[in-house]
Amino acid sequence: NNAKLFFEGAMEVLKPYLDEGRLICASGETKFEQVSTEKWNFENAAKRLDRIINQYYLPEGGKHKLDAVYCSSDGLAKGAILACDNNRFPIDRFPVITSQDCSKPIIDKMIEGKIDMSILKNPNILAEQTVEMCRQILSGSEVEVNDHSYNNGKMTVDTYLCEPRLVTRDKWQNILIDELKIYKPEDFENTKSGQ
Template identity: 25%
Template sequence: MKKAAIILLLTLTTFLSFGQTKVGLLFDQFASVRWKNDARFLEENFSEQGVETILKVAHSSLDKQLEQTQELIDEGVKAIVIVAVDGTNSEKIVSLAKANKVLVVAYDRPVMDENVDIYVSYNGLECGRQQAKSMVNGIKEGNIIMINGPVSDINGIQFREGQLEVLQPYIDEGRINVKGDWVLDSWNEMSALMKFYEETPDLSEIDGVLSAADWFNDALNEYAENDPLVDNIYKTGMDPTIDTIDKIKKGTQNMSIYKPLEPLAEKAVELTMAKLNDKDAEIAEIQIMDLTFHGYLFDPIVIDKDNASNFASKLQKSVVAE
């Protein structure tokens, strides 16, 4: 009797495991701790829905991300949530997934392909606008350097467009002078540092650094060898950590764009499950360049000296061990 019960339990466990829905998480890289947080929140939310997740990281290789797409398909995933290595050249990834009837969810970064099923992110144009508004309010006039991420990430293009939308009248009036408009090859701090060494700007002539990401400011500090002069340069950022809060309080960074990851992951899972189960969900049309996507855009949150303390506990909870 006991033997029969054990056999029945093993059979049931195998059946349930075989029948469990699988979703692939296809990430560009984990160079920034924020992506580890994204992966964790996605895994937790899918797990609550009874869904197994399979995580793969391409380490910024487009070819590797394509290979991993096939691996996920071979493992039987019903959907792929992708943080694209190159959102402008991922058509093979999308085509491969769609040929195998796998749902494609572009997460945080747009994938410029009309066959993407869902796109969930923050409003990139508004992120750039808010950074630029903070800059012109902070310095009124002067010389600035703009530092943005690669054009392979459409978000980088949108951030810059939003920044220039606000800056252009000030540039035309001669109140703001852009001494450097840098579009880096990648989002990492080393790319920014190498650009500083390549351009060798005289920081005594710079009033503001319009950084699209917080860690570009770390590159600025390293280039300046922590010269106190840098503290007088107005600095923007994005994707803050608990360390950013300390910097804003001390005045060594002036603002950051906060894009809470928990609601982003929750929405991505909600829309993915709705699509897989043919259920209704809150879907909007999102226009990016000449393509229309279906999904959801959140508004970004500005953190500055006036409200930094309000976000300390939230960012502390989101820390992931390196």
């Protein structure tokens, strides 16, 4: 499971800011066991954030302003958006919400102004590399890998990592439509901009 890897990577960046008091996590929930969402379930993520919003961050009169929500998947981001919508956050006070995978529903939310960025693992490269690795296995050739650092708790698993891409509100169309051709312009014809 890569959830712990995402958590460790995020905390490596965020922890110094939390320690300095430049970032405040009003709930105090910063341990993996506290913040992880079983099976990446968006409904569970929404319930957890809804509880936290109601205890610490209500848009009108809460003790703290909710500035950001770190989500390591599109499903968790969907849950964060649901919780913010349920608590009537106006679009101009929506927190920065992160995501990963650039699914169409998340890009719709990015256009609406509810998602700020998503990480893309290019599906074209993933598919090509998977096919190539299968060919190598079937032919008895050495399988091309570029990383030997992942340990699943039982063994080190050699893998092929693809370079992730940052997709933001101002770049999504250039990257996902023009450059990589993952989507077509008409895929977003009915999406209303929140900008």
